[in-house]
Amino acid sequence: MRNFYGVSLRNPFMLGTAQYPSPAILEEAFRKSDAAVATVSLRREQGQGQAFWGIIKSLDVHVLPNTAGCYSAREAITTAHMARELFETNWIKLEVIGHGDTLQPDPFGLLEAAEALVADGFEVFPYTTEDQVLGQRLLDAGCQVLMPWGAPIGSGLGLNNRYGLTSYRAAFPDVPLVIDAGLGLPSHAADALEMGFDAVLLNTAVAQAGDPVKMAEAFAMAIRAGQIGGTADPMEPREMAAPSTPVIGKAWL
């Protein structure tokens, strides 16, 4: 598996920590998922932050703080600096949102923030679209990982633009690519790994399932299957049938 800023993950599963029915279910879902990375955020201290941090520290995960909810480069940059001090990591999942309905990244703000943060020593994981021009600009800015969306955050629609994502994978063969956002089912994750993506990042699909712990396990299995299948040199699809049972030697009946 490709590494992420020099870190080799034990598996390609990055899982969010929001929206679980309870802290206990969050913890159990993480254990079942065996996710290697946990995304976290910063919010105004209202008394629960300290306990939450205790849970995250008890999980065997790399912490990836996000800049969720930021609508400008400036906000995202300040948030990233606060996250770096708080979580003691240079990793930042950079989100600069352009529109409240789609939660689509603002490509201009994203690039501006990425340039500033890379210059400040951050290791940026940009949440982006499948736009290859933007992808190249983010790489030029010093990003060493790209995270194109599968579909809008929280939509559960899966890989909305398979052509675009296949083409994105082909355009950046040596860059670690993570499908971030929009996955709803384990099969979506398997699909992403089979297509050659290096990891998936999801939250709502597990946290908002009726049984988050079971769903976390299902995603873990699908991700594993997709990863192995994707590297096993899959057959080429074809339009016509081709018998799998030998034709020669069939009885004359």
Add this chain to the structure above:
Amino acid sequence: MKIEINGEPREMEARTISEALDELGLADAKVATALNGDFVPKALRGSQTLRDGDKLEVLAPMQGG
């Protein structure tokens, strides 16, 4: 002196960010601070003075996707 802390106006005795955190009972809490939109590193909280009308953000680890 009136300081807006996490969006709420408060009357504070504190003259620095460190003192403000003390006053809020967050001296030992795992938090990060920003003053008027700019990040203030932990090491500078003691020397960063507060002025009437300042906006102080005190953020903690939270669930995120």
